[in-house]
Amino acid sequence: MDNSESKFTIIRNGEPYTPCFKMLPIIGGNTTGKHRFIMIDENIRSSGCIHYYDDDKRSMFISELNVTDEFRRKGVGTLLIQTLEQMCRYYHASNVYLWVKKDTWAHEWYKRLGYEYLKDHEIEENVIWMVKSLNEE
Numbered sequence: 001m002d003n004s005e006s007k008f009t010i011i012r013n014g015e016p017y018t019p020c021f022k023m024l025p026i027i028g029g030n031t032t033g034k035h036r037f038i039m040i041d042e043n044i045r046s047s048g049c050i051h052y053y054d055d056d057k058r059s060m061f062i063s064e065l066n067v068t069d070e071f072r073r074k075g076v077g078t079l080l081i082q083t084l085e086q087m088c089r090y091y092h093a094s095n096v097y098l099w100v101k102k103d104t105w106a107h108e109w110y111k112r113l114g115y116e117y118l119k120d121h122e123i124e125e126n127v128i129w130m131v132k133s134l135n136e137e
Contacts, residue, residue: 037087038064041080046071048080050087050096060093081113085134094135102128 036051048065062084067077088096100107114132121127
């Protein structure tokens with residue numbers, strides 16, 4: 001999972017920089033049957049998590065996507081989510097899920113990235129589940 005071949009660069013401290021996300025396991029908390037990993041590029045302080053459960057390894061979840069204000073609207077978030085999706089494919093997931101507040105810029109952004117409405121969130125108000133099939137690509 002090496003992004004060094006990517007042609008994607010941003011300007012960081014006045015110099016071109018190609019993000020390279022490292023994958024680290026997240027240990028601790030209530031994780032029985034749950035596996036979590038974080039993809040992080042410490043230099044641009046951007047990260048996102050993927051996780052899956054032992055009872056359904058074909059479905060993975062993306063959460064906690066974070067891009068620092070300084071690097072927003074420069075393609076870093078798109079690269080990050082594409083890297084997370086690539087990791088999901090590596091683990092043979094067929095679908096990736098996430099939840100987002102509906103009718104927000106993030107909701108529209110996920111739609112542009114191929115995510116579709118699945119259902120309203122069971123607990124949170126004005127929050128929806130979205131899904132993207134990884135088999136169609």
